[in-house]
Amino acid sequence: MDLPKPPSSRLDGRRALVTGASSGIGLGAAVALADAGAHVVCAARGAGRLDEAVAAMAAAGYGVEALPLDVADLAAMEAALAAQQPFDVVLNSAGMGRHSPALETTPEDFDAVMAVNLRAAYFLSARAAERMMAAQVRGSIIHVSSQMGHVGGVDRAVYCASKHALEGMVKAMAIEWGGHGIRINTVCPTFIRTPLAEQTLKVPERRAWIESMIKLGRVGEIEDVMGGILYLASDASALVTGTALMIDGGWTAH
Incomplete structure (x- = not known):
């Protein structure tokens, strides 16, 4: 009997771009991909923290x-x-949140969130895929979305709008690019202990509500997201595209 051969999660010889790589989930993603053998180009706005x-x-x-x-x-x-060789993996973790009640949202905050969470994600995907196609690279594009791309959240109307739109964008791009062997997916974490989330987690009543909604009973850690990113980047997910990997401790199952 010929047994099936398990797919490899190794990324040896592949090049990966990680945006938002200087901290939080982006840094965790960069480490996960590099640990699997990829050469990782880490991109971020703040040069000092990035260099560190x-x-x-x-x-x-x-x-x-x-x-x-x-x-x-x-x-x-x-x-x-354009100045880089085509990437085999693109992991977009750059993101922004400006949370407020919907009635208090300013056009400036709306535009700032959409510029990073949706507009930049859209054109990063398009340009990366274009380069992959030209080089006949069967690549993987992964966006760090959020559980808030599937549910609503208090004071998060703009953030939810940007992530719901990101999820629809990924589905459409997956249909367009599948014939070229290019896969595009999202990972959708719950509240993860990062500097960005600390402003919410430090409020006792908010934290209690969050922990009640996460059915596994705890706030996520960066390490909880790294495995899902590695899965979507590698051949282990060779037939996965246009989908969202929920890393939410059961929040959206509620």
């Missing part, structure tokens, strides 16, 4: 380099991609 993260990864023996970049600057983003 890349130095720490290099000291750990990972293949890594820094790319200071604001993905919301579309001209700079397109120029940066």
